[in-house]
Amino acid sequence: MYILSNITxxxxQDLQRLIDQGGDRLLITSPFLASDVTSFLDGFHFxxxxxxxxxxxxxxxxPEQLTKPKQLLDFLEYFNAKYPKVKAKVHIDNSLHGKIYALTKNHEHQAIITSANFTKNGLHHNHEWGVLTPHxxxxxxxxxxxxxxIEFRELTLTQLRKAVMFAEQYRSQSKRIINPAF
Incomplete structure (x- = not known):
């Protein structure tokens, strides 16, 4: 077991080292995601x-109904565009609080179990601690x-595009109600 800290x-970097080992699957559990998922993901090599x-x-x-659809759509589209050989999936667990980054290779797992969300603050700036644990x-x-x-398995691009469209429509209608000049 190895202790991780954003202070020291x-x-x-620890997550990238885990990814670099290669594997059949990288599992990320995090209730909060970077607001600009595309730029955030560009900081990794998959x-x-x-x-x-x-x-x-x-x-x-x-309120995440207005922001999460775009984050999730960007996540899937990122891998389709930048890493087409990597199959990406998004699942939903609305009771999720834990943050785990698990790499599976040949049915053996290693995982970072941490307080750090999949955000720039979580992985870089906040005082976060975790452990890297072997299989x-x-x-x-x-x-x-x-x-x-998991409550909802493998959201599709079509589902997420519709959710983004609804979120944008809602935001647009809300602006008109608050400020009729729009």
């Missing part, structure tokens, strides 16, 4: 992974729990 190091799966929140009747039965069970807790 960087979660971003050539060594075959699949990347993001588990995050997308809560109904929540174990406990880690197998944890990853199984993550997948069992």
């Amino acid at each position: 190091g960087s979660h971003h 050539n060594a992974v075959k699949n990347i799966e993001l588990v995050t929140t997308f809560k109904a009747n929540d 174990s039965d406990h880690l197998d069970n944890l990853i199984d729990e993550i997948y069992e807790a």
